[in-house]
Amino acid sequence: DQQVKQNSPSLSVQEGRISILNCDYTNSMFDYFLWYKKYPAEGPTFLISISSIKDKNEDGRFTVFLNKSAKHLSLHIVPSQPGDSAVYFCAASVGGTGTASKLTFGTGTRLQVTL
C-alpha cells in the first residue's frame, strides 16, 4: 500500500520556467512533509519542509504548498535551473510521537530542466 504517491515519474521544463512537482498521500495521520532532491549515486538532500499547521512554506526559489483537505502537496521551483535536474522525492511523517521518526517516501519524479 503506497501511502505517498508521486504520479508523474518524469517532468521536463525549460530553464527559467516554473517546475511543479506533485505528491498525494492517503494517511491522514501524516503531519509533517518534506521534499528531498537526489542526484544519481548520492544520498537524498533535504530541500524544504512543511508542517500540517501551515499551507505554504517558501525558501528562495522553492515553495511547498499543502492542501490538507485534498491530501495533496506540491513543490514549485521558480525559476528552474539546469542544476535542478534530479529526482525529487516527497516524504511524510507522523511527528511528535516521542519514539521514532519514520519517513515514508513517494516513488520520485525525475525533473529535467532543458536549456
Add this chain to the structure above:
Amino acid sequence: DTEVTQTPKHLVMGMTNKKSLKCEQHMGHRAMYWYKQKAKKPPELMFVYSYEKLSINESVPSRFSPECPNSSLLNLHLHALQPEDSALYLCASSRTAGALNDEQYFGPGTRLTVT
C-alpha cells in the same frame, strides 16, 4: 558541519562474506537511521536508533545486524547476504527521533553488490 559520511562508497561481497558498513555524523544528532534503496524505488526504512538504542526494526532479516557504538557512529554488519540484497544503503540522522518538524539528513550511501 551538516555532513553524514558513509564508508565504503562501494562494496562487493560474496554470499559467505562478513562485512560492515559505517556511518558517522558530528551534528550532535541523537537519532540515526538505515535505509535500503533499490534502483528506481524510494528509500525504505530498515532501522532507527534513538539515543543509541534500537527503537525500530522494520522486520529486517537477521543477516543485517545494526550497531550504534556511540551517538556519532552507526554500523550495519552484513553476513550471508543474498544477491537480492544488492542495493544502495543510506544512513541518515536527525536531531531526535519522533520530534516535531525534524528533518533527516542523509549520507551519500554505500553501493552494495552481492555476488
